[in-house]
Amino acid sequence: PPPRSAAGPPSRRRPWTLLLALPAAILLWPVAVPAIWAVRARRRRRGAVTNAEREVRDRLRAHGVTVTRAMTLRDLAEIVPRVATDLRRLGEVIDRAAWSGAEPSADDHRAAWSAVYGIRLGLADPALKARLRAVTTLRGL
Numbered sequence: 001p002p003p004r005s006a007a008g009p010p011s012r013r014r015p016w017t018l019l020l021a022l023p024a025a026i027l028l029w030p031v032a033v034p035a036i037w038a039v040r041a042r043r044r045r046r047g048a049v050t051n052a053e054r055e056v057r058d059r060l061r062a063h064g065v066t067v068t069r070a071m072t073l074r075d076l077a078e079i080v081p082r083v084a085t086d087l088r089r090l091g092e093v094i095d096r097a098a099w100s101g102a103e104p105s106a107d108d109h110r111a112a113w114s115a116v117y118g119i120r121l122g123l124a125d126p127a128l129k130a131r132l133r134a135v136t137t138l139r140g141l
Contacts, residue, residue, distance in 0.1 A: 030132075045113055049097040049104040052090060052112035056119050063123045083122035090115035 044051035056076075057067050065080055073091035077084040093112045097104040104112075125131050 049108055049112045050094060052116045053094050055116050056087070056090060059116075059120060059123060063125075080123075083119045086115045086118035086122060090119070 041055055044055050053073065056073070060067050060076065060080065065076070067076065071079075073087050073094065077087040077091070080087070090112055093104075093108050093115065097108055097112075
């Protein structure tokens with residue numbers, strides 16, 4: 001007969017692993033998902049100005065807005081009027097960065113991320129349940 005391992009047969013280990021993984025996932029979810037959002041946003045802020053548009057699109061998806069690749073920021077401004085001003089402002093910065101041929105300035109970078117911050121504030125629903133749902137969803141990730 002083959003030698004037995006000290007850990008026991010795999011069929012006995014698997015249920016315990018699943019029983020421990022489920023509560024761990026439930027307890028870590030409200031911490032892990034917002035942390036992932038924050039890390040990704042911080043990485044994007046360090047990169048190109050156009051990353052601000054990616055961040056906004058993902059945030060809009062997290063808040064239940066249907067966003068397609070074909071939509072411009074102006075299109076999104078019509079769909080989400082409460083953040084339209086910031087979306088248009090971001091659109092101007094992105095257009096300048098993408099089409100001027102010049103390297104975006106530090107002012108452009110600040111203006112883009114300021115618009116992102118304004119959009120995030122504008123999207124923040126006063127209802128606690130809606131805010132928690134938006135911050136813990138994987139929809140925009």
